[in-house]
Amino acid sequence: MKKSALRQSLNLGVVFGIVHVFCVLVGFNTLVGILLAKLVGVTTTGSTPATGALVAYGALLALWAGLLSARHQDSTDKRLLASTLTGLAMGLVAAALALVLLLLVKNKSSVRDYLTVLSLPFMKACLYKLTNAFGILANFATFFVGAVVGGLLSVLWNLPIANHIRQAISNGWKAATAWIKSGSPRANNIKKYIFFVLLFALVALLPLKWGSYWNYVMGTVGLYVILGLGLNIIVGLSGQLVLGYIAFFAIGAYTMALLNAPEPHHLMWGFWPALLLGIILAAISGLLIGLPIMRLRGDYLAIVTLGFGEIIRIMLKSDVLTTFTGGPRGIQDIHGPTLFGRAFNDIDYMYLIILAMLLAIYIYQRLQHSRSGRAWMAVREDETVARASGVDTGKYKLLALMIGAAFAGLAGGIYAARNQFTGPDEHALMASVNVLCLIIVGGMGNVPGTLLGAFTLKGLPEILREVENFRMLAFGALLVAMMILRPAGLIPSQRPTLTLPEEPQESTPPISAETSEEKKRGGVK
Amino acid sequence: MKIVSRSDLRQKSEQVLKFVRPVLGIAVSLFIVYRLVQVLFIEHTYGPDTWTRLLITGLILGGVYALVAIGYTLVYGILFMINFAHGEVMMIGAFGGYFVFEILKVIQVSSASTNFLNAYPVLSIIFAFIAGMFISALLGYFLEKIAYRPLRSAPRLVPLISAIGASIFLQNAVMLLFSSQLRNYTNPDILTRGNGWTIVINNSNVVITYTGVFSFALSIVLMIVLYTIVRKTKLGRAMRAVALDKKTAALMGVDVNRTISQAFIMSGALAGAAGVMWGIHNGMIYYYTGFIPGIKAFTAAVLGGIGNLPGAMLGGLFLGVVESIGPAALGIDYQLKDVIAFLILIVVLIFKPSGLLGESLAEEKV
Numbered sequence: 001m002k003k004s005a006l007r008q009s010l011n012l013g014v015v016f017g018i019v020h021v022f023c024v025l026v027g028f029n030t031l032v033g034i035l036l037a038k039l040v041g042v043t044t045t046g047s048t049p050a051t052g053a054l055v056a057y058g059a060l061l062a063l064w065a066g067l068l069s070a071r072h073q074d075s076t077d078k079r080l081l082a083s084t085l086t087g088l089a090m091g092l093v094a095a096a097l098a099l100v101l102l103l104l105v106k107n108k109s110s111v112r113d114y115l116t117v118l119s120l121p122f123m124k125a126c127l128y129k130l131t132n133a134f135g136i137l138a139n140f141a142t143f144f145v146g147a148v149v150g151g152l153l154s155v156l157w158n159l160p161i162a163n164h165i166r167q168a169i170s171n172g173w174k175a176a177t178a179w180i181k182s183g184s185p186r187a188n189n190i191k192k193y194i195f196f197v198l199l200f201a202l203v204a205l206l207p208l209k210w211g212s213y214w215n216y217v218m219g220t221v222g223l224y225v226i227l228g229l230g231l232n233i234i235v236g237l238s239g240q241l242v243l244g245y246i247a248f249f250a251i252g253a254y255t256m257a258l259l260n261a262p263e264p265h266h267l268m269w270g271f272w273p274a275l276l277l278g279i280i281l282a283a284i285s286g287l288l289i290g291l292p293i294m295r296l297r298g299d300y301l302a303i304v305t306l307g308f309g310e311i312i313r314i315m316l317k318s319d320v321l322t323t324f325t326g327g328p329r330g331i332q333d334i335h336g337p338t339l340f341g342r343a344f345n346d347i348d349y350m351y352l353i354i355l356a357m358l359l360a361i362y363i364y365q366r367l368q369h370s371r372s373g374r375a376w377m378a379v380r381e382d383e384t385v386a387r388a389s390g391v392d393t394g395k396y397k398l399l400a401l402m403i404g405a406a407f408a409g410l411a412g413g414i415y416a417a418r419n420q421f422t423g424p425d426e427h428a429l430m431a432s433v434n435v436l437c438l439i440i441v442g443g444m445g446n447v448p449g450t451l452l453g454a455f456t457l458k459g460l461p462e463i464l465r466e467v468e469n470f471r472m473l474a475f476g477a478l479l480v481a482m483m484i485l486r487p488a489g490l491i492p493s494q495r496p497t498l499t500l501p502e503e504p505q506e507s508t509p510p511i512s513a514e515t516s517e518e519k520k521r522g523g524v525k
Numbered sequence: 526m527k528i529v530s531r532s533d534l535r536q537k538s539e540q541v542l543k544f545v546r547p548v549l550g551i552a553v554s555l556f557i558v559y560r561l562v563q564v565l566f567i568e569h570t571y572g573p574d575t576w577t578r579l580l581i582t583g584l585i586l587g588g589v590y591a592l593v594a595i596g597y598t599l600v601y602g603i604l605f606m607i608n609f610a611h612g613e614v615m616m617i618g619a620f621g622g623y624f625v626f627e628i629l630k631v632i633q634v635s636s637a638s639t640n641f642l643n644a645y646p647v648l649s650i651i652f653a654f655i656a657g658m659f660i661s662a663l664l665g666y667f668l669e670k671i672a673y674r675p676l677r678s679a680p681r682l683v684p685l686i687s688a689i690g691a692s693i694f695l696q697n698a699v700m701l702l703f704s705s706q707l708r709n710y711t712n713p714d715i716l717t718r719g720n721g722w723t724i725v726i727n728n729s730n731v732v733i734t735y736t737g738v739f740s741f742a743l744s745i746v747l748m749i750v751l752y753t754i755v756r757k758t759k760l761g762r763a764m765r766a767v768a769l770d771k772k773t774a775a776l777m778g779v780d781v782n783r784t785i786s787q788a789f790i791m792s793g794a795l796a797g798a799a800g801v802m803w804g805i806h807n808g809m810i811y812y813y814t815g816f817i818p819g820i821k822a823f824t825a826a827v828l829g830g831i832g833n834l835p836g837a838m839l840g841g842l843f844l845g846v847v848e849s850i851g852p853a854a855l856g857i858d859y860q861l862k863d864v865i866a867f868l869i870l871i872v873v874l875i876f877k878p879s880g881l882l883g884e885s886l887a888e889e890k891v
Binding site for chain 1: 606607624627671672675676679681682683684685686687689690691692693694695696697698701702703704820823827857858860861863864867868870871874875878
């Protein structure tokens, strides 16, 4: 085994050790422990999970490290050696952390004023309730054994027998997909329709069964789908990174609120006119904001729209506009629509949101495959070329911004009416970033990706209540990781491609300084 | 026929824009002059003492902005990417200094019968700055290595999104580690906040705080040091070469990756110093401390011409002063001071994207 490979395994161990230290310091290990215990069916009392769950957390992390470490080696003994070294390094880092924790526990010194999660019970739990040298040893053993097991798994995975099994599984998968795709186009269409009818029946029936809490959560997911589709038109199709997107949502929400709340104005226009006006106003503001900034480069555009979004939020929050917009406290008691004389309840709202969502999906699909959609994609790929081919780039960019803004206005209006409240803090920059995250995670520029993204980022955290604190942390890490590993998202868009096999892909040969990292990337533009 | 008519349309719209832009510019400047005259000579709302106070506050703030802005400009000049997480680098630097002060506060010095912080104040401050700058430089280095380097050849928006992700991650990591409460910076007694030299203007006292003078002077010194490094040393020459043309620089024997890392380390160290200054002067830090100053510093960098070091310094000072004096001078609510900064950003980006001094480190950007 070469020296560099040895160092690599040790480095990997240290990196994972640092990840472990970070996880402990933010309390992520207990979260994983609680989730693992929940998965097995053990209910946790208090904030720290059972010792077994924490051991499982450590072992899983080490297992991952061991697998990663063994992956790059090409023979059995090298794999084992690499994973052992990684486990050693990781175990030592974990043991050092355990030593520090032990000292803190022994001296009964509390560092909670500075590191909030390190309470005495928490530290004891991290030492597996062993407040002596065995605690350190147990920590070391967990990570060491975990990594070695990872290495063993990697060895098993690469044995000839495993190869056969893998082959069989992939053959089975292929056969299954082939069966779905087989048959005449007509039969495929029938299958598709059956699928859609089933899905529709599910969507139509679920709101009745869910209860108000789940209707609320899934309604939020639905509204974020609309927002995501709107932003997808701007970012995914026409390729302009707009960071202040939530400002259009705010315009929709505030239009609904000002026209239908008793407090600042008592206008009481009713839900539908206000919704329509909100959509129109959002689209007009998209046009007005778009006109001056259309000539900007990608990242300048991002910053300028961020500035616009912040200006709108600061204006809403300041006392200057209090008489007009309710100021920092927001607007309460927004009246919603009525159905045969009674106000909408949660089920009605859910159906309204589903209808709006289906409408948005329909419009999006039609737009994507229309002339405008192709023009947007041309602008996204290369603006200069698009203009040279006769696409009026300015017009289409403005159109994208307007339609995207209109989607946000629709979502904003329904959101304000359903929550019966809107305030400036709902429209902060982080909300824009959330929408951006969901389309990036799901996959830019396509509907299934947006659905998946909205559910992952808005629905999943509600199901896993415990992760609430770590949600934004995970968003941040996810954005970086997605950009590096899968810039096209979980469900990448299929884009029309035409390849010429003989032509070399890159005409300039790579130059020393940038060789190792240079990869050809599709994805976001 | 259709294409011709379209280009006609564009020409017409360009003509309209050409007409509209100066009209808008004149209208806005007339309004500003009108408000200034109104406030200064007709209403007499504030006396010269208040103006002096605002100017001093603005200059101190501007020094911090300038230091952070240099970091944006340095990175943008070389990589053409907005290091969105730069504000967070500053915030973490502030936390580094905070923890040094907290530790030194606990250590008792028996000979002076007081704690280390007050027994050796100069040494403590130096320690705090070293710790803050070191942590920030380290963070800048790893940020580049983990979040930006793998994306160097990707389309332009990919690193920007990665930077936004890094920014969110760092903010929330700090929030989870150190909780979301505001933390009070403990200064050594010689730098007690609010103490300072008093001068009398218009029969009222104007205090020039020690912390303010200290941070302004230090920021000027650091700027001069950085400018000398970039202009006079071998490292600076390598940076400028990489900023101009990476491939050619590599052919001339410049280690491009190393140079980029060094740029990140330097910008991180400056941001760390700015963070410690922010803590010493303003007294309160928390996980969101870096975000708004970060965006404003970016505004300052754009204002001066991104990629242009003296531009970033002047832009920072200018923005600090405008933000401090602006609300009073224009007679608008003080809550809207951030709106002024953002409006300046938007106006500069729309009407003069190359900034006031022009972009000098790099030439081709599209």
